[in-house]
Amino acid sequence: MLYKPFVVAALLAASCGAQAASDADLAAIRSQIAEMKQSYEQRIAALEQKLSQAEARSAANPLAATTAATDARPVAIASASSSASAFNPEVSLVLQGQYNQMKNVPNRTITGFWPTEDGTNQRGFSVNETELMFAANIDPYWRGQATLSVQGDSVEVEEAWVRTLGIGEGIGLKAGRFKSSIGYLNEQHAHTWDFSNAPLMYNVLFGPAASYVEDGLQFKWLAPTPLFVEFGAEVGRGASYPGSDSNKNGSGAGALYAHVGDDVGVSSSWRAGVSYLKTSANDRQADFVDVNGLPAQGMFNGDTDTLIADFVWKWAPNGNPKYQNFKFQSEYFVRKDNGNLTCMDTAGVGNACATPVTGDYDTRQSGWYAQGVFQFTPEWRAGLRYDQLDSGRQNLGSNIANLALPDYKPQRATAMVDYSWSEFSRARLQYAQDKSMQGVTDNQLTLQYIMSLGAHGAHTF
Amino acid sequence: MIRLLLSLLLTLACLPASAALQVFATAPEWAALVREIGGDKVSIYTATTALQDIHRITAKPSLLAQARRAQLVVATGAELEIGWLPLVLRDSGNAGIQSGQPGYFEAARYVNLLDVPVVLDRAQGDVHAAGNPHIQLDPRNLFRIGEALAARLGELDPTNAPAYQAGYKAFTEKWRTAIARWEKEALPLRGVPVLVHHASFVYLENWLGMKETGALEPKPGVEPSSGQLSGLVARQQSAPAKMVLRTAYQSDGPSLWIAGKAGIPAVMLPFTVGGTPEAGDLFGLFDDTVQRLLKGLR
Numbered sequence: 215m216l217y218k219p220f221v222v223a224a225l226l227a228a229s230c231g232a233q234a235a236s237d238a239d240l241a242a243i244r245s246q247i248a249e250m251k252q253s254y255e256q257r258i259a260a261l262e263q264k265l266s267q268a269e270a271r272s273a274a275n276p277l278a279a280t281t282a283a284t285d286a287r288p289v290a291i292a293s294a295s296s297s298a299s300a301f302n303p304e305v306s307l308v309l310q311g312q313y314n315q316m317k318n319v320p321n322r323t324i325t326g327f328w329p330t331e332d333g334t335n336q337r338g339f340s341v342n343e344t345e346l347m348f349a350a351n352i353d354p355y356w357r358g359q360a361t362l363s364v365q366g367d368s369v370e371v372e373e374a375w376v377r378t379l380g381i382g383e384g385i386g387l388k389a390g391r392f393k394s395s396i397g398y399l400n401e402q403h404a405h406t407w408d409f410s411n412a413p414l415m416y417n418v419l420f421g422p423a424a425s426y427v428e429d430g431l432q433f434k435w436l437a438p439t440p441l442f443v444e445f446g447a448e449v450g451r452g453a454s455y456p457g458s459d460s461n462k463n464g465s466g467a468g469a470l471y472a473h474v475g476d477d478v479g480v481s482s483s484w485r486a487g488v489s490y491l492k493t494s495a496n497d498r499q500a501d502f503v504d505v506n507g508l509p510a511q512g513m514f515n516g517d518t519d520t521l522i523a524d525f526v527w528k529w530a531p532n533g534n535p536k537y538q539n540f541k542f543q544s545e546y547f548v549r550k551d552n553g554n555l556t557c558m559d560t561a562g563v564g565n566a567c568a569t570p571v572t573g574d575y576d577t578r579q580s581g582w583y584a585q586g587v588f589q590f591t592p593e594w595r596a597g598l599r600y601d602q603l604d605s606g607r608q609n610l611g612s613n614i615a616n617l618a619l620p621d622y623k624p625q626r627a628t629a630m631v632d633y634s635w636s637e638f639s640r641a642r643l644q645y646a647q648d649k650s651m652q653g654v655t656d657n658q659l660t661l662q663y664i665m666s667l668g669a670h671g672a673h674t675f
Numbered sequence: 676m677i678r679l680l681l682s683l684l685l686t687l688a689c690l691p692a693s694a695a696l697q698v699f700a701t702a703p704e705w706a707a708l709v710r711e712i713g714g715d716k717v718s719i720y721t722a723t724t725a726l727q728d729i730h731r732i733t734a735k736p737s738l739l740a741q742a743r744r745a746q747l748v749v750a751t752g753a754e755l756e757i758g759w760l761p762l763v764l765r766d767s768g769n770a771g772i773q774s775g776q777p778g779y780f781e782a783a784r785y786v787n788l789l790d791v792p793v794v795l796d797r798a799q800g801d802v803h804a805a806g807n808p809h810i811q812l813d814p815r816n817l818f819r820i821g822e823a824l825a826a827r828l829g830e831l832d833p834t835n836a837p838a839y840q841a842g843y844k845a846f847t848e849k850w851r852t853a854i855a856r857w858e859k860e861a862l863p864l865r866g867v868p869v870l871v872h873h874a875s876f877v878y879l880e881n882w883l884g885m886k887e888t889g890a891l892e893p894k895p896g897v898e899p900s901s902g903q904l905s906g907l908v909a910r911q912q913s914a915p916a917k918m919v920l921r922t923a924y925q926s927d928g929p930s931l932w933i934a935g936k937a938g939i940p941a942v943m944l945p946f947t948v949g950g951t952p953e954a955g956d957l958f959g960l961f962d963d964t965v966q967r968l969l970k971g972l973r
Contacts, residue, residue: 354773354776357765377765379773381770382768382770383770384743384768384769386766434766434768435768436739436740436743436766437740438743438744439740440740440741441740442736442737442739442740444739473736474736475735475736475740476736476737476740483735483736483737528733528735532726532924533723533724533726533727534726534731534924535732535733536728536731536924593898635897636897637801667797671758672734672758672761673731673732673758673762674762675733
């Protein structure tokens with residue numbers, strides 16, 4: 215029975231080809247005739263137009279003369295500057311800075327989850343990453359973009375990719391370092407966030423950068439349907455957390471996702487998506503606490519499966535977001551780690567793992583956030599966000615006797631107001647009650663500015 | 676299941692592309708112009724309505740899906756749609772409608788743009804480097820745009836090229852007569868000083884000879900402030916404007932406030948096709964615009 219679909223397919227394909235061939239011949243003849251017809255008709259039309267213009271000029275109406283005169287103006291094809299700088303790429307620079315007031319908690323972590331290096335214990339004044347972006351069409355076939363982020367005295371290549379323009383059939387290919395299209399927020403740069411920090415789930419999933427960045431290839435296909443249906447697949451090095459760099463041939467990580475979206479009436483539009491990311495880690499290290507409260511080092515080897523569901527709803531009266539609009543967004547994840555964990559005492563503090571112990575490491579953890587942002591005048595917006603995580607199942611195997619990994623449900627509630635002078639500048643005041651660390655209730659106040667200069671930014675959905 | 680999907684996909688691939696040329700118009704005025712020229716030879720999707728600020732639209736999923744299927748994108752250009760259209764075109768995966776391809780048409784390339792800034796500095800607000808992009812309100816611009824558009828439609832759909840030429844010719848004849856009528860009707864508007872909400876009416880004023888004495892927005896794209904508004908009221912003493920103009924999508928608050936203080940009428944103009952019930956097509960747009968201006972003058 216297996217051959218049957220192939221026969222059907224072959225027949226369909228064959229009939230398709232035959233139809234196309236005869237159509238092509240006919241079309242060629244038709245277009246030749248049409249060209250001849252068109253050329254004559256154009257000449258006649260041109261003559262007729264000249265005649266009618268002449269008639270109009272001689273008419274008594276005093277304003278008709280201006281009509282004809284304007285009509286006969288030379289066509290102003292946008293005068294391109296002749297200097298070499300005319301081909302300079304779009305350049306934009308994002309300036310961000312903030313003031314933070316919060317508790318001093320060294321070694322801040324999210325309780326119940328794999329401890330990642332966390333840079334959020336930064337109080338007082340600070341300048342966030344300064345983002346410098348270059349983008350341009352390379353030729354009719356390719357477009358390139360690079361985003362460099364400068365913080366402190368280091369420059370990091372946040373993104374550097376090329377993408378196709380000319381394949382067609384709804385296909386888009388991207389190569390280089392790019393923010394993965396999994397989830398909703400992952401692809402967005404920090405300066406476009408509606409709050410001054412990322413949802414907790416993004417910190418848990420992808421570490422302090424709160425975004426999964428891949429060095430690799432992305433394939434996207436947009437279906438030719440009135441409903442927005444998009445599929446994507448990515449392969450790459452997989453060096454970003456929760457994966458780790460492994461110098462090997464082939465692909466180190468893979469992602470699949472699907473997006474669906476549409477309008478509801480003229481005022482609302484939505485997008486929903488599901489994404490799956492598979493990464494693997496070799497000797498991924500982190501600082502744990504042992505059963506006696508002493509620092510211990512953990513090393514994970516294994517695979518991580520991440521599943522994300524996302525939903526965004528936007529509403530504006532008559533679909534005109536300028537004066538008022540509302541945006542709701544929510545994402546949910548489930549993540550499974552499967553491999554083994556080695557507990558060590560590299561600092562020699564005499565913890566439970568003085569002799570390294572390797573045991574199973576098998577977890578199933580989840581979390582979500584939901585947020586709503588209302589713009590009530592062209593300048594002012596206000597928003598609320600709620601984050602909750604569930605440390606879920608954490609099977610430590612033989613290390614259950616050595617490491618402390620408490621069950622906990624971290625949560626955080628955030629409120630913000632922001633003011634935009636124009637499309638290019640914004641200041642934000644944010645207040646959060648953060649209970650992401652067991653036993654710590656941290657009331658955080660943030661005052662922030664985000665400004666962009668240079669090329670006009672894109673209004674992503 | 677897979678077998679069903681496979682045969683469904685192949686059947687879809689074999690379907691001859693729907694007979695009409697698929698056109699994606701960014702604004703209602705271009706949709707209306709394509710309709711005049713193309714008639715039933717084209718199938719048109721309009722990305723925005725007259726009640727939306729076309730500069731502030733986001734790259735919605737529905738726009739991507741429509742751009743994917745389009746054979747021709749008709750845009751204003753001059754950076755009007757810069758916030759969303761480049762993104763929609765790139766992410767559509769449609770090679771034929773990329774900038775520089777025959778399937779991408781920019782109306783602003785065929786007219787002489789007004790208000791081209793000498794100095795490019797965002798301290799001047801959200802200025803458009805190429806000039807003021809609201810070109811549709813000078814009806815004379817539609818001759819050149821229509822001519823180029825008819826040629827482009829013919830290039831993409833050679834079979835129907837004569838029909839597009841004929842459509843354009845029929846349109847120009849009606850249009851020429853209509854312009855003569857509007858210009859005659861609008862003679863009392865010559866030299867009339869007006870205030871505007873945003874620099875939306877530069878081409879209309881240029882055509883009818885009206886004089887813009889000020890804008891409610893202190894800088895393009897920056898919302899009217901109370902200081903700016905009271906300044907304009909004060910100026911009414913020395914340089915009195917006869918009415919204050921706004922588009923259908925702009926908020927009525929600021930112009931009604933000025934109108935109340937200065938004792939002049941606030942006139943809402945359709946700005947594009949669909950902005951008022953009367954502006955059902957291009958002819959209705961200018962009929963209604965001229966009538967509303969004349970009513971404001973009385």
